[in-house]
Amino acid sequence: MTHRVINFYAGPAGLPLPALERAQEELLDFAGTGMSVMEISHRSKEYDAVHEEAIALTRELMGIPEHFKIMLLQGGAHLAFGMIPLNLLRSGRKADYILTGNWAEKAYQEAQLVAGNNVRVAASTKADKFARLPKAHELKIGADSAFVHFTSNNTVEGTQFHQFPQTDKPYICDMSSDIMWRPFDINPFGLIYAGAQKNLGPSGVTLVIMRDDFIEMCEAQDLPSYLRYPLHAEKNSLYNTPSTFGIYLLRNVLAYNKSIGGLQAIEANNRKKGEILYGCIDRLGDFYKPFVTEKADRSMMNVDFFLPSEDLTATFVGEAKKAGMVGLKGYRDIGGIRVSIYNAVTVPQVEVLVDFMEAFAKKNG
Ligand SMILES: *Cc1c(COP(=O)(O)O)cnc(C)c1O
Numbered sequence: 001m002t003h004r005v006i007n008f009y010a011g012p013a014g015l016p017l018p019a020l021e022r023a024q025e026e027l028l029d030f031a032g033t034g035m036s037v038m039e040i041s042h043r044s045k046e047y048d049a050v051h052e053e054a055i056a057l058t059r060e061l062m063g064i065p066e067h068f069k070i071m072l073l074q075g076g077a078h079l080a081f082g083m084i085p086l087n088l089l090r091s092g093r094k095a096d097y098i099l100t101g102n103w104a105e106k107a108y109q110e111a112q113l114v115a116g117n118n119v120r121v122a123a124s125t126k127a128d129k130f131a132r133l134p135k136a137h138e139l140k141i142g143a144d145s146a147f148v149h150f151t152s153n154n155t156v157e158g159t160q161f162h163q164f165p166q167t168d169k170p171y172i173c174d175m176s177s178d179i180m181w182r183p184f185d186i187n188p189f190g191l192i193y194a195g196a197q198k199n200l201g202p203s204g205v206t207l208v209i210m211r212d213d214f215i216e217m218c219e220a221q222d223l224p225s226y227l228r229y230p231l232h233a234e235k236n237s238l239y240n241t242p243s244t245f246g247i248y249l250l251r252n253v254l255a256y257n258k259s260i261g262g263l264q265a266i267e268a269n270n271r272k273k274g275e276i277l278y279g280c281i282d283r284l285g286d287f288y289k290p291f292v293t294e295k296a297d298r299s300m301m302n303v304d305f306f307l308p309s310e311d312l313t314a315t316f317v318g319e320a321k322k323a324g325m326v327g328l329k330g331y332r333d334i335g336g337i338r339v340s341i342y343n344a345v346t347v348p349q350v351e352v353l354v355d356f357m358e359a360f361a362k363k364n365g
Pocket of ligand 1: 011018073076077078103151153154155174175176177195198
């Protein structure tokens, strides 16, 4: 049997084993072509079937109505940070950004480069180290706002919007680290973007879902072609060579997600994992201290906590590795431990971690 570890990396992150095994089986002779999917034209009928299936599965799993376009682009969330203001904010429109973490701040800074003071801060919890989300009464959203940008899951800090921000303005959302963790109503969203490498597949593919009225709002004719959202929508993400192998793997992950019961089943799994892990942290609260200060804001994807000392933290990471668990070291600015429990992490894997945490606290507490 191939050696596999329990993978808690924050991104790129683990993929469902059946999606990888399918890739292994199909690698050398894809769809009877005698070639791998990496080696054939992105205009071939064999690749086209994969491309269409990835888009159709995204639409089906997320329940996306026809008046939203689904795009599979490149450049990660970082390119989207810039493309959004380039397409939507150069004509003097205004937008409000909710700053809840490292990535939300980055999105805001990039938008400012394009649109200056037309990009405003709706709220920021930086003074509290982003260890909580803003409350409804803290949000300042202008009546003239074209959209409210937020980050649904703060990958570094471990907070997550379980209820989306209260506003009647359309949302633009960075869902890089919790896309498809559960079903939700997409109608209030003008645009959603997500790098694939946390919850969907390998790096190199960025899922962009854009409502038709937002595509029509774009003022993109004078932008270099790749930067125009309307062009990618019109060309069905085949304006240039897409990340064919990345999209192929995305297809495998989505097909697997469907086979296990779709987003409802995935949400049930994710909630169970969160319950088990946070249950352990709360039970052993004298030893493990959560970073996030408000229980209601806790992320079901990234769980940050501290041990009593840096020495114990290093020992924890080392012993966990010996026990077959990797990716637990906290983000550099925060320290401590970060456990990323994206869709591909299973309930039994989290149970193994929690058993380890119980034994570690007993021995060292
Ligand atoms: C990982 C991550 C990013 C960065 O994504 P890239 O694909 O590297 O650009 C941005 N936002 C969030 C919420 C993330 O988790």
